[in-house]
Amino acid sequence: MLRNCRQLTVGIVGGGIAGLQAARDLRAAGAAVRVFDKGRAPGGRVATRRDGAWAFDHGAQFFTARDRGFAGQVVEWFRLGVVAEWTGPFRTLQRGVFGDDPRSGQERYCGVPGMSALARSMAGDLEVASDVRIGSAVRDGRGWWLRSEHAPDRGPFDELVLAVPPAQAVGLLPADEALARELAGIALQPCLAAMVRFERMPDALRGGMFVVDDELAWVSHDGGKPGRSGAPTFVLHATPEFSRRHFELATDDLGARLLAALQRSLGAPLPPVASCALHRWRDALPIAGPSAALPCDVGRGLTAVGDFVAGGRIEGAFCSGRDAALALRARHGLAVA
Ligand SMILES: Cc1cc2nc3c(=O)[nH]c(=O)nc-3n(C[C@H](O)[C@H](O)[C@H](O)COP(=O)(O)OP(=O)(O)OC[C@H]3O[C@@H](n4cnc5c(N)ncnc54)[C@H](O)[C@@H]3O)c2cc1C
Structure with missing residues (x-):
């Protein structure tokens, strides 16, 4: 729990359904939340591609x-x-x-x-930085820092939520992070x-x-x-x-x-x-089916969310984001909105 009642800061990498839901619930509980997504707009696999006058939901149907x-x-x-x-x-x-x-x-x-209308409505007035590809995440005594090319480091964040598919999360973390080893086995x-x-x-x-x-x-x-x-x-x-x-x-x-x-x-x-x-x-x-527990490293302030945690699909992504926010709220004594 944070001492001296300072506002909890949370960095979220990935603005798909899981990351957006975690961001919404954490912000509603009073945390300062920033979401970073490499796409032109949030949504991830819930996507609609335009081609002139035509549009296609090429991910989730x-x-x-x-x-x-x-x-x-x-x-x-x-x-x-x-x-x-x-x-x-x-x-x-x-x-x-x-x-x-x-x-x-x-x-x-x-x-x-x-389909992209779902993510657009969830993103609402959240602080979402699109077109930002995070290259790595490192922690020092002040918290988590997010690194991307041609930009100053973003941070520090008390908590880092990786809301990207597991293989991509592994690529962001130092190899000796215990969570990286846990996620490496999930395909x-x-x-x-x-x-x-x-x-x-x-x-x-x-x-x-x-x-x-x-x-x-x-x-x-x-x-x-x-x-x-x-x-x-x-x-x-x-x-x-x-x-x-x-x-x-x-x-x-x-x-x-x-x-x-x-x-x-x-x-x-x-x-x-x-x-x-x-x-x-x-x-x-x-x-694979849902994991038994939310992948996280409480001591390091590190949590992974996504459809892979809760049985796949949009509903699973939503539930994993919500459950991660609930866990972080409990850990930091944040109000339940
Ligand atoms: C072809 C296909 C069909 C599907 N059909 C269905 C269906 O019919 N019904 C259903 O319920 N589900 C379906 N799904 C699954 C559903 O889309 C996913 O379960 C859900 O969207 C996952 O959400 P998420 O937030 O966990 O991950 P994602 O949507 O993958 O979000 C991850 C986000 O992280 C961002 N990101 C990744 N790396 C970085 C980085 N380094 N820096 C910054 N941002 C990064 C990505 O841009 C992305 O926005 C389908 C998926 C696909 C691909």
């Missing part, structure tokens, strides 16, 4: 809400008009045959007008994502499709999600195995492979392609 606290956040997002229920339809697709929704009975939501799997615009709507492709194929795992009619234009824009996600094996393949070749996989899965020709872009998510989804 939708989310569900089982946790009560997260469900409360979803209600708030509805009030703000930044989410809608996405009713799909959701089906499986295998060799030309559509099947039932494999996970029926759950409500699925998406950001409106794009996320990659995902290659293609953003495709057809010249006209393919006949059968509607909603979200869980593809049963060695190369393609998912295809969605992105332009048909709530609040979109209905344009023939689609997002294709490769399987983890295909993504791992072909991560560095040339963009044109990857686009062609994924479109061929879609045509094979659909069992019918696709309309002509107007454009095809690609995004390589190196750390897309956790492989």
Whole structure:
């Protein structure tokens, strides 16, 4: 706990859902919080890429809400008009045959007008420095300092929250930090994502499709999600195995492979392609289930958060950020907002 009631200072590396939620809760409890993100805008894997008049949710597609606290956040997002229920339809697709929704009975939501609206609304008036890639984090007698190229060190911070995928967190810490060794064993799997615009709507492709194929795992009619234009824009996600094996393949070749996989899965020709872009998510989804405890080093003022802590996905990221903030509040005797 801080002596002499000085305001707790917290540096957060990573402005995805986990980092933003930790920042919101810590600030609400009276801490001075600064978030740093290497992206042009916060959100991380909850992202919307614009391409002229078109937009694609190339990372997270939708989310569900089982946790009560997260469900409360979803209600708030509805009030703000930044989410809608996405009713799909959701089906499986295998060799030309559509099947039932494999996970029926759950409500699925998406950001409106794009997934990135969620992070934008969470960032609100938080102090978020975008376009800042932190290169390393070091601690001295005054606290944590964050280093990035061509900029003075930022800090000192009493507490450092690393809200980046584990492999990236390890790269920021000195090798002898105990937490770095703990995080080094946690891997996320990659995902290659293609953003495709057809010249006209393919006949059968509607909603979200869980593809049963060695190369393609998912295809969605992105332009048909709530609040979109209905344009023939689609997002294709490769399987983890295909993504791992072909991560560095040339963009044109990857686009062609994924479109061929879609045509094979659909069992019918696709309309002509107007454009095809690609995004390589190196750390897309956790492989393992939730961790038993929040990864932290209390003595060093160091905590790691992210979807990998709480079972993956947007909901897990939110819950890990919230739980980390709760732990820090308890440790420093901060009020519960
Ligand atoms: C292809 C794909 C599909 C998905 N589908 C779904 C889905 O349908 N439903 C669902 O619920 N979830 C889905 N997910 C998972 C979901 O997106 C994640 O669980 C969640 O967004 C993770 O949030 P996070 O805050 O833990 O991490 P991230 O979103 O990865 O945030 C980390 C942040 O750290 C920043 N950063 C990293 N290194 C640095 C650095 N050195 N300096 C500064 N900033 C840095 C990054 O820019 C990023 O903004 C999907 C993810 C992918 C990639």
